[in-house]
Amino acid sequence: MKVVQEGKKEYWRWQEYQKILSSKNWEKSDIITAGVDVGSVGSKAVVMINGEVYSWSVTRTGSNSPDSAKKAIGWAMEGTGLELDDFKYIVGTGYGRVNVPMANKAVTEIACHAKGANHIWGPTVRTILDVGGQDIKAIRCDQTGRVTSFLMNDKCAAGTGRGMEVFADLLQIPIEDIGEVSLRVDEEPEPVSCTCVAFAKTEAMGLLRKGWSKEKVLAAYTRAMAIRMCALLKRVGIEKDFVITGGQSKNIGVVTRIEKILGIKRLPMPNWRGGGLDPMIAGALGAAIIAKALHERSK
Amino acid sequence: MTVSTLITAGIDMGTQSVKVVILKEGKIISRNQAFSGFNPKETAEKALTDALENANVPRTTINHITATGSGVEMAPNSDSTISMMGADAKAGVYLIPSARTIIDVGAEEARGVKCDSKGRMLNFVVNERCAAGAGAFIEAMARALEVELDEMGPLSLKAERASPINASCVIFGESDVVSLIHRQESKPEIARAIFDAMADRVSSMVHRLGISPDVVLIGGVAKDVGFVASLNRTLGLEVLVPENPEYTGALGAALVANKRAGDTKN
Amino acid sequence: MKQIITHYGYSDASGEYYVVIDTAKCDGCAECIRQCPKAALELVTLLVDLEDKVVAAVSEDHRKKIKYTCSLCKPEKNQTPCMTACSQKAIRCVWNPI
Numbered sequence: 001m002k003v004v005q006e007g008k009k010e011y012w013r014w015q016e017y018q019k020i021l022s023s024k025n026w027e028k029s030d031i032i033t034a035g036v037d038v039g040s041v042g043s044k045a046v047v048m049i050n051g052e053v054y055s056w057s058v059t060r061t062g063s064n065s066p067d068s069a070k071k072a073i074g075w076a077m078e079g080t081g082l083e084l085d086d087f088k089y090i091v092g093t094g095y096g097r098v099n100v101p102m103a104n105k106a107v108t109e110i111a112c113h114a115k116g117a118n119h120i121w122g123p124t125v126r127t128i129l130d131v132g133g134q135d136i137k138a139i140r141c142d143q144t145g146r147v148t149s150f151l152m153n154d155k156c157a158a159g160t161g162r163g164m165e166v167f168a169d170l171l172q173i174p175i176e177d178i179g180e181v182s183l184r185v186d187e188e189p190e191p192v193s194c195t196c197v198a199f200a201k202t203e204a205m206g207l208l209r210k211g212w213s214k215e216k217v218l219a220a221y222t223r224a225m226a227i228r229m230c231a232l233l234k235r236v237g238i239e240k241d242f243v244i245t246g247g248q249s250k251n252i253g254v255v256t257r258i259e260k261i262l263g264i265k266r267l268p269m270p271n272w273r274g275g276g277l278d279p280m281i282a283g284a285l286g287a288a289i290i291a292k293a294l295h296e297r298s299k
Numbered sequence: 300m301t302v303s304t305l306i307t308a309g310i311d312m313g314t315q316s317v318k319v320v321i322l323k324e325g326k327i328i329s330r331n332q333a334f335s336g337f338n339p340k341e342t343a344e345k346a347l348t349d350a351l352e353n354a355n356v357p358r359t360t361i362n363h364i365t366a367t368g369s370g371v372e373m374a375p376n377s378d379s380t381i382s383m384m385g386a387d388a389k390a391g392v393y394l395i396p397s398a399r400t401i402i403d404v405g406a407e408e409a410r411g412v413k414c415d416s417k418g419r420m421l422n423f424v425v426n427e428r429c430a431a432g433a434g435a436f437i438e439a440m441a442r443a444l445e446v447e448l449d450e451m452g453p454l455s456l457k458a459e460r461a462s463p464i465n466a467s468c469v470i471f472g473e474s475d476v477v478s479l480i481h482r483q484e485s486k487p488e489i490a491r492a493i494f495d496a497m498a499d500r501v502s503s504m505v506h507r508l509g510i511s512p513d514v515v516l517i518g519g520v521a522k523d524v525g526f527v528a529s530l531n532r533t534l535g536l537e538v539l540v541p542e543n544p545e546y547t548g549a550l551g552a553a554l555v556a557n558k559r560a561g562d563t564k565n
Numbered sequence: 566m567k568q569i570i571t572h573y574g575y576s577d578a579s580g581e582y583y584v585v586i587d588t589a590k591c592d593g594c595a596e597c598i599r600q601c602p603k604a605a606l607e608l609v610t611l612l613v614d615l616e617d618k619v620v621a622a623v624s625e626d627h628r629k630k631i632k633y634t635c636s637l638c639k640p641e642k643n644q645t646p647c648m649t650a651c652s653q654k655a656i657r658c659v660w661n662p663i
Contacts, residue, residue, distance in 0.1 A: 157469075157471060196429050199430055
């Protein structure tokens with residue numbers, strides 16, 4: 001498990017929060033299930049009542065996964081009157097060999113992620129690109145959110161949130177702005193030749209010395225990253241509808257270039273601040289849906 | 300017709316530094332090194348001039364200059380070029396005649412070359428544009444550990460075990476090292492983990508070639524005692540390191556120049 | 566049973582390399598795990614249509630460093646030890662250099 005550095009800013013700063021969707025009262029007779037997703041950076045929990053989302057939490061992962069899981073589910077239950085005993089079934093998922101102590105079962109993150117995306121965007125989703133702080137995954141699924149193919153990339157910072165952060169630091173551009181800044185070029189430059197972040201840094205410094213603007217250097221790097229992500233997608237095959245999850249889904253520079261290369265638009269981000277579901281909870285949501293199905297089958 | 304002395308030069312245009320070796324009748328008379336900097340061509344020109352001055356040889360007496368290295372196209376006016384692998388094989392066997400496998404670990408690239416007793420390259424493998432497989436990894440990790448690069452090797456030799464480190468990317472490795480420091484792992488153990496991880500990657504690469512003894516380690520990273528110790532453990536044999544291993548590429552180029560100049564004369 | 570094809574590997578300036586496992590074909594016999602010279606494979610439990618299925622996968626420790634782990638077997642050989650070991654032809658190693 002990776003320890004999140006204290007005081008170190010994280011990619012696409014996000015807030016820990018809890019949300020209760022409906023004020024309706026739950027009863028002991030309801031099928032109450034939960035999904036807990038302990039990721040490398042964030043731990044999320046979703047509570048479902050009779051298959052409908054009731055509440056969720058988004059929290060930071062600490063140095064120990066059982067505690068992070070407890071914190072996430074604790075927040076999701078806060079103010080609802082729910083207790084752990086009220087849950088019929090809990091599914092745990094997440095990054096690496098996580099330990100979710102209250103879970104009845106552990107399910108792979110890929111299966112949960114696809115199920116969650118299917119719930120958030122609907123049954124037309126066939127291809128999911130997930131770009132987090134540390135890795136890139138490409139998932140193909142059917143109309144039920146069942147995984148048909150998936151790809152996990154080697155541990156390499158190129159294209160990940162962390163790699164983007166290194167570049168933002170190098171160019172001294174606020175991380176929130178890099179997508180937009182990378183689009184401020186009249187003409188798209190050639191992509192940087194090497195995707196390795198460490199070498200691309202050296203290459204970028206050379207370009208700056210040659211008189212390239214920060215915008216142009218960032219565009220060249222962002223384009224190289226978009227090409228890399230498209231290569232991964234092509235491996236699993238691309239079929240509409242297409243969605244992007246993870247921190248990079250907010251990087252308009254990467255998203256625009258991917259759409260251009262693929263010739264496909266992604267489905268728009270749900271307006272989760274206005275009552276929709278936050279794509280960050282896709283894994284936990286999928287876990288809660290699978291929890292309900294597993295509970296029903298066990299009866 | 301007077302028989303003139305054969306003077307040749309080899310220039311290795313490395314990513315981090317330029318190395319020059321001058322030979323007189325096939326024997327080293329001068330060597331020089333300079334950071335590549337912003338203008339590698341100028342740097343190389345100066346490094347060559349200085350090397351010639353040190354040896355008290357006028358520029359005009361040079362019979363042949365051969366260039367090599369990843370920046371070979373930026374070399375000052377040379378007569379010919381040689382591939383990095385070809386130069387490694389040539390010089391490796393010249394320095395250590397029993398060498399059959401040569402591992403060259405530089406700042407940004409690592410290579411494995413298999414060769415015959417005459418220093419001819421038989422087969423090679425190159426790492427794939429990933430900083431984690433080259434000297435850049437050790438440099439970045441030393442910075443994260445706040446230890447001078449020169450101290451990393453001696454420090455790692457004090458460790459009895461290696462800290463757990465799994466990152467195979469420079470960028471993630473940096474945060475791994477910081478986490479290990481927070482967990483109060485000792486610096487020698489972290490340093491050893493860094494060398495072990497690096498040696499593991501380099502040996503995975505050369506295993507593709509099949510390893511024939513003797514194995515010779517060259518390139519700037521060969522000077523690092525910590526890396527040598529880790530590589531010996533990983534490969535399960537003792538690698539041989541020549542003197543001034545960072546000059547091997549330039550020496551190989553100079554030897555090739557010597558051969559080519561000799562051929563032209565005859 | 567419907568297929569789930571898993572890919573573990575990388576794509577970079579040198580080309581793309583993936584260990585591809587067809588989990589519908591894999592019967593969990595673990596022969597590939599025994600034959601892998603780098604101990605890079607393990608059995609994992611996948612949830613397929615709400616049923617547990619035990620299949621081979623690249624192990625957690627190696628999933629993120631396949632570039633180096635698999636470099637011994639990767640070259641232009643069509644048959645790697647894991648592929649030869651598999652009676653179901655469920656595992657493939659795909660290497661497409663650029």
